[in-house]
Amino acid sequence: MRPPPLLEVDGLTMRFGGLSAVSDLSFSAGQGEITAVIGPNGAGKTTLFNCITGFYRPQVGRLSLHHPDGAALRLERMADHVIARKARVARTFQNIRLFPKMSVLENLIVAQHRVLMAASVFSLAGLLGLGRYRRAERAAIDLARHWLDRTGLTAFADVEAGSLPYGHQRRLEIARAMCTRPLLLCLDEPAAGLNPRESGDLNHLLQGIRDEEKIGLLLIEHDMSVVMGISDRVVVLDHGSLIAEGSPAEVRGNPAVIRAYLGEPDEPAAVLGGEG
Amino acid sequence: MEYFFQQVINGLTLGAIYGLIALGYTMVYGIIGMINFAHGEIYMLGAFISLVAFLVFSSISGGSVALALLAALLVTMVFTALWGWVVERMAYRPLRGAPRLAPLISAIGVSILLQNFVQIAQGARVKPLPPVIQGGVTLDLGAAFSLSISWLQIVIFVLTLTLMAGFTWMIARTSLGRAQRATEQDMKMAALLGVNVDRVVSATFVIGAALAGVAGMMVTLYYGVIDFYIGFLAGIKAFTAAVLGGIGSLPGAMLGGLLIGLTESLWSAYFSIQYKDVATFAILVGVLLFRPSGLLGRPDVEKV
Numbered sequence: 118m119r120p121p122p123l124l125e126v127d128g129l130t131m132r133f134g135g136l137s138a139v140s141d142l143s144f145s146a147g148q149g150e151i152t153a154v155i156g157p158n159g160a161g162k163t164t165l166f167n168c169i170t171g172f173y174r175p176q177v178g179r180l181s182l183h184h185p186d187g188a189a190l191r192l193e194r195m196a197d198h199v200i201a202r203k204a205r206v207a208r209t210f211q212n213i214r215l216f217p218k219m220s221v222l223e224n225l226i227v228a229q230h231r232v233l234m235a236a237s238v239f240s241l242a243g244l245l246g247l248g249r250y251r252r253a254e255r256a257a258i259d260l261a262r263h264w265l266d267r268t269g270l271t272a273f274a275d276v277e278a279g280s281l282p283y284g285h286q287r288r289l290e291i292a293r294a295m296c297t298r299p300l301l302l303c304l305d306e307p308a309a310g311l312n313p314r315e316s317g318d319l320n321h322l323l324q325g326i327r328d329e330e331k332i333g334l335l336l337i338e339h340d341m342s343v344v345m346g347i348s349d350r351v352v353v354l355d356h357g358s359l360i361a362e363g364s365p366a367e368v369r370g371n372p373a374v375i376r377a378y379l380g381e382p383d384e385p386a387a388v389l390g391g392e393g
Numbered sequence: 394m395e396y397f398f399q400q401v402i403n404g405l406t407l408g409a410i411y412g413l414i415a416l417g418y419t420m421v422y423g424i425i426g427m428i429n430f431a432h433g434e435i436y437m438l439g440a441f442i443s444l445v446a447f448l449v450f451s452s453i454s455g456g457s458v459a460l461a462l463l464a465a466l467l468v469t470m471v472f473t474a475l476w477g478w479v480v481e482r483m484a485y486r487p488l489r490g491a492p493r494l495a496p497l498i499s500a501i502g503v504s505i506l507l508q509n510f511v512q513i514a515q516g517a518r519v520k521p522l523p524p525v526i527q528g529g530v531t532l533d534l535g536a537a538f539s540l541s542i543s544w545l546q547i548v549i550f551v552l553t554l555t556l557m558a559g560f561t562w563m564i565a566r567t568s569l570g571r572a573q574r575a576t577e578q579d580m581k582m583a584a585l586l587g588v589n590v591d592r593v594v595s596a597t598f599v600i601g602a603a604l605a606g607v608a609g610m611m612v613t614l615y616y617g618v619i620d621f622y623i624g625f626l627a628g629i630k631a632f633t634a635a636v637l638g639g640i641g642s643l644p645g646a647m648l649g650g651l652l653i654g655l656t657e658s659l660w661s662a663y664f665s666i667q668y669k670d671v672a673t674f675a676i677l678v679g680v681l682l683f684r685p686s687g688l689l690g691r692p693d694v695e696k697v
Binding site (some may be wrong): 127170171174177196197198199201202206207210214216217218223225226228230231234254293299 | 435546568569571572574575579583584585586587588589590697
């Protein structure tokens with residue numbers, strides 16, 4: 118029997134008043150895969166992310182995260198900090214949300230708060246300088262250093278995060294998410310505002326995370342070169358519903374996807390003859 | 394000149410106490426953006442708890458004043474911390490995410506509740522405590538120039554400075570302190586990284602209340618009289634100190650406290666003792682009008 122996929126979204130519906138931002142959405146995202154979620158503006162992509170990470174509580178549906186040890190966690194029932202801690206889901210934002218007044222290194226250490234808090238018995242051991250806490254702190258710094266290396270930010274470790282250049286902030290946000298040791302990493306438009314070279318670096322970074330950490334990545338992206346270049350599967354949303362799902366090549370040729378992006382053509386032939 | 398320096402010493406002692414209370418205001422403001430107007434009452438509770446605890450401990454400690462004071466200090470910190478936790482849990486947490494006015498009104502309600510509770514439980518008359526720590530040192534600095542500093546002033550000063558230093562270290566270096574700063578900058582994001590934000594906010598209230606409790610005990614020892622109403626004025630003055638230093642800024646709260654203490658004692662010395670509160674609150678008005686971000690605060694950027 119095949120193991121269940123990492124994330125299973127089943128019949129998810131999220132309404133705001135009379136408006137359904139997401140309606141009856143079902144798909145899954147696998148471990149060790151990059152799953153891209155695409156769709157026009159207002160398709161419900163960010164709402165989906167907000168449901169997965171506990172910002173919103175969906176009215177209907179199930180969000181199951183299957184851990185490698187067989188445990189299945191129901192994300193829609195958990196508080197946001199529990200989702201991060203127990204379910205091990207991490208997230209980055211379209212408009213970067215670092216802690217701007219803390220140093221780059223501190224941003225990465227805060228992400229390991231739960232480990233440090235447990236080791237310090239709520240700061241008591243930290244205040245007393247006990248060995249267990251010191252070891253945990255050293256391990257936290259080592260992990261932070263590892264991700265600083267991976268994202269090329271080692272030279273900036275002591276810089277205030279808010280004063281980093283834009284592209285660096287994007288990478289730092291990914292590094293911080295990885296410091297929580299997630300099983301599922303949700304990235305909301307990580308390539309937005311990056312130049313082509315930075316965008317290429319980002320592709321390498323994300324592929325590296327997939328191949329070496331063997332975690333699942335869920336990716337909202339408008340930049341088609343990123344989507345087509347690195348994703349293993351693509352999920353297409355429009356008006357809150359799933360309209361296509363498959364490999365990048367399959368999705369690219371799907372008429373429903375083309376219609377969603379380009380609008381209803383005056384003459385059907387215009388689409389059939391055009392490029393995707 | 395001698396008179397001036399004497400007043401400076403008195404002012405700094407008073408200011409250190411205001412600074413301790415102001416830390417609680419500024420921390421809570423920093424982390425959840427509300428002015429905890431019940432904070433002054435926690436200080437008043439600290440004064441009463443320390444009085445009761447000291448009387449109990451001095452009757453069982455067999456004459457060792459230092460031991461009784463130390464025990465009373467610990468008991469005061471524990472009980473005020475507990476009060477701080479309860480107030481946050483009952484009166485503020487249910488209103489998280491409500492319009493900003495709601496927790497403010499709730500805070501005023503808590504303040505009235507605590508005042509009346511103590512008035513009923515302890516009586517409305519002032520409670521005296523005979524001087525516990527007596528004597529002091531006199532510094533002779535040349536002809537006709539000597540300063541006297543009481544032991545009590547030294548105790549207050551050393552204790553407050555130690556607490557402030559420990560507290561600053563905690564914020565800068567410990568895991569809890571880092572989580573507090575992260576929560577202050579972006580509460581939602583901190584939660585998404587696995588920080589239990591509710592617990593961090595609770596810890597903030599608990600620490601702030603314990604510091605206010607210490608201030609309450611110091612005032613009891615310093616002035617020797619307390620009543621159920623002292624929390625109001627001291628609370629507003631500490632709030633003024635926090636605003637003067639820049640609300641949300643921890644060094645600002647300490648600096649603001651010292652400046653308010655100095656203002657009060659120098660004003661009383663050279664102008665009119667009846668008008669010392671007017672002088673203090675004139676500073677509040679002035680700061681709010683001309684420099685709302687305070688001495689060390691950064692201009693507030695509205696968070697969305």
